[in-house]
Amino acid sequence: RGGEIFLPFMHNDTLRGRLYAPSSNMTRGLSLDLGGGNCKWQPPAYEVPDSIDFKKTIIAGFPSGDKRMIFVQMEALTGWPAKDEWDFEFLGMSNHPFIKANYPHHEGIWGWGDMGDQVVMMIRNIRRSMVEYHDILWDIGYAKTWEEATLVLDQLYSARPPIEDFFAWRDLRVMDECYWYGWFIDYWMEGGLMRDMFTHKITTPEHWNMLMMPTAYTKAELDYDLVVGADTVVTPSYDPHCTNDDVSGGCEPVAVISAEKLRDHSEGPAETTKIANVLMNDARTGQYVIAPEAWDCIWEELIQNGKGLKTVFDRPATSESDYSFSAEMLQRMISELDRIIEKYGGPEWNTKETANRVVDLLVEHRTLIQKELNEVNTGVRKLSEQDFLGPKERERRRKLKLKEEGARDDTEPPTDHSGYFRAIEERMQESKRRKMRHLAMKTLKEEERQGAKKVDRDVPSNSKISE
Numbered sequence: 001r002g003g004e005i006f007l008p009f010m011h012n013d014t015l016r017g018r019l020y021a022p023s024s025n026m027t028r029g030l031s032l033d034l035g036g037g038n039c040k041w042q043p044p045a046y047e048v049p050d051s052i053d054f055k056k057t058i059i060a061g062f063p064s065g066d067k068r069m070i071f072v073q074m075e076a077l078t079g080w081p082a083k084d085e086w087d088f089e090f091l092g093m094s095n096h097p098f099i100k101a102n103y104p105h106h107e108g109i110w111g112w113g114d115m116g117d118q119v120v121m122m123i124r125n126i127r128r129s130m131v132e133y134h135d136i137l138w139d140i141g142y143a144k145t146w147e148e149a150t151l152v153l154d155q156l157y158s159a160r161p162p163i164e165d166f167f168a169w170r171d172l173r174v175m176d177e178c179y180w181y182g183w184f185i186d187y188w189m190e191g192g193l194m195r196d197m198f199t200h201k202i203t204t205p206e207h208w209n210m211l212m213m214p215t216a217y218t219k220a221e222l223d224y225d226l227v228v229g230a231d232t233v234v235t236p237s238y239d240p241h242c243t244n245d246d247v248s249g250g251c252e253p254v255a256v257i258s259a260e261k262l263r264d265h266s267e268g269p270a271e272t273t274k275i276a277n278v279l280m281n282d283a284r285t286g287q288y289v290i291a292p293e294a295w296d297c298i299w300e301e302l303i304q305n306g307k308g309l310k311t312v313f314d315r316p317a318t319s320e321s322d323y324s325f326s327a328e329m330l331q332r333m334i335s336e337l338d339r340i341i342e343k344y345g346g347p348e349w350n351t352k353e354t355a356n357r358v359v360d361l362l363v364e365h366r367t368l369i370q371k372e373l374n375e376v377n378t379g380v381r382k383l384s385e386q387d388f389l390g391p392k393e394r395e396r397r398r399k400l401k402l403k404e405e406g407a408r409d410d411t412e413p414p415t416d417h418s419g420y421f422r423a424i425e426e427r428m429q430e431s432k433r434r435k436m437r438h439l440a441m442k443t444l445k446e447e448e449r450q451g452a453k454k455v456d457r458d459v460p461s462n463s464k465i466s467e
Contacts, residue, residue, distance in 0.1 A: 031076050031298060035292050039297035041307040043073040054080070054097035055282035056115055058247065061122030062129050062184045063107040066259040067100050070122055073262070073275050074098045076298045076307075078288040086367045088112040090437055097285055104187050104239070105180060106214045114246040120278055121188050121253040123358065124331050125260060125365045126181050127372070129172050130388070131323050161417040162386070171390050173334050176219070182336045185358065189344065191252040192242025198225045200339070204235045215426045218418070254278060256357040263303060272299040324383050328390040330373040337366045 032040040057074065061067040061081070070080035075098070082098035089111030099116060115244050161169075176198075183197035194208040195201065198219075203211075207227045210217055220226075228234065237323025242251035253280045262271040280286040290298065301307045324331075341362050348356035375381035383389060389397070 008029075022136060022368070029303075031290050032081060033294040037293050037297055039290065039294040039301060041076055041298065041301035041305075042079070044079050044081040046081050048095040049081060050095050052095060053284050054095065055100060055117045055284045056097050057278065057285070057288075058099045058101050058116040058119045059122060060101045060103070060119055060122065060188055060253070061259075062181055063102045063105050063133060066124060067122050069259045069262050070120065070257055070275060071098050071100055072281060072302055073272055073298070076302055077272075077276050077279060077286065077290055077295070079142040083112075085109055085111040088115070090439065104212065105184055106212070110241050110246070114244075114248075116247040116462055117282075118252040118278070119188060119251055119462070120255050120257055120275070121185070121354075122257050122259055123185070123361050124258075125232045125368065126178065126337065127325065127330075127365070127369055128260075129181060130177060130325075131332070133177055134170060134323070142229070149239060153396060161415075161420055163419045165415075166421070167386065167389075168391070168394055171329065171388055171394070171419060175329060175390060178332045180327075182340050185340060186343075188251060188253055189238075189349075189355065191250055191360065192239035194226075194237045194239060198222075199224045201228075202236050204228055204234055205237050208237070208239075215422060215429060219423075234424070253354055254281070254355050256361070258361050261361075262299075265304070268303055269296040269299045271329070274294070274346065324376070324381055324387040325372070326383060326390045326393040327373055327376050328392045329388050330369055331377065332390075333369055334366055334373065337362050337369070 005029075023243055031042050034040060040061060059067045059070050059074075061070075070241045075081055078097070080097050083094060083096035085099065085101045085108055088094070088099070089109050093113060093115060099112050101110075104112045110408050149299055179200075183195060183200065186200065187193070192292070194203050194205065195212065196203045196207065203224065204227075206212060207222075207224070210222055210227065214222070224230075239251070241247070255274060257274060259272060261267040264271075273292075276289055276292070279289050341359050342354040345347065345359045350359075372381065376383070385397075
């Protein structure tokens, strides 16, 4: 069990701070509990001894949902670090108690094997998630790799599509991602039940395996009726990761956390308390959690004082409000939220605290999106060509432009560039895997080099190292 080390502070002889540390006296980063609800944030340790038995927490959230907001809280509360799912995949297994995951979304991977014990699901406003997902596509995929990718792709395609075609393709992708958003919530809430993300019907393992490789197939090739059959009676199947004890406590989340509320200056401390209570539900990790009277202070250090890792909320770039969505796209979001709210607000689910939290959060999000939809419909919110217009609004604008120019609408159907953009996505994934493998080898070599140095220092010259 962890003990309390009482340390005097030079600036006040009467003030004593409590430093929570494991009884084994492992060296690590520790947040200081200064007493009286005061604290001082310290960075976590980045090496985790294999000898410690943690109850490990998976922080699952839709890509672009700020899971980092949650794991930096866990790090500050305990002094132990988090690790990304891709780091597990390419850098190997380790004893990190907090695991950041996008899985089962195609941006994620189940890289942590059977290291997890419980799941916390992060929910962020679907509209904000869609904006940030676009930023990921653009910043990581297109703004930075556009030129290098097209050097190769232009050998396969006659010309690079104009930026307008990227916007049109992006809109369709974001509309599909609205389905993925709800599908992601269903996956974890239902403990890994296999569903089709577009119809939300229970699906087969064969179809599921195809869905997990979306860049390998077109949307048409993944069509439920084509692969499974419209009238097929499907026996429910679960992701083997959720039935083979890869998460010892099961895949259904023990808590649902809101990124927006965590950032809110009135509701944020309560969200930190929810996170801390999740860690306190088992003494293996709970013994490292700083005293409850310091939890609010930890929130203040991270959110108000900006300590710890940077998150999406720290970005100095374009504000989310600088992007607008057409009525068509906002209605798609509202429709998906309606489905989830109705489902988890129903009698099969409404006795569960986690389901009620999902409903409460999404009802708030739906209200905000409905307000924006009203602004678009009344013309208060103006749309530009760079906004998320969707196919209907883009077609309406095209026809309006032709009418204003007095031109006849006898143009040929627009060229389908989806293959081009899918090829870039595939190259993005290949590049990501190569970089992670390279980092894994680099890290391994560095660890071996440091290990060799340690052996040279620690082993006497007359000693023989056994093989």
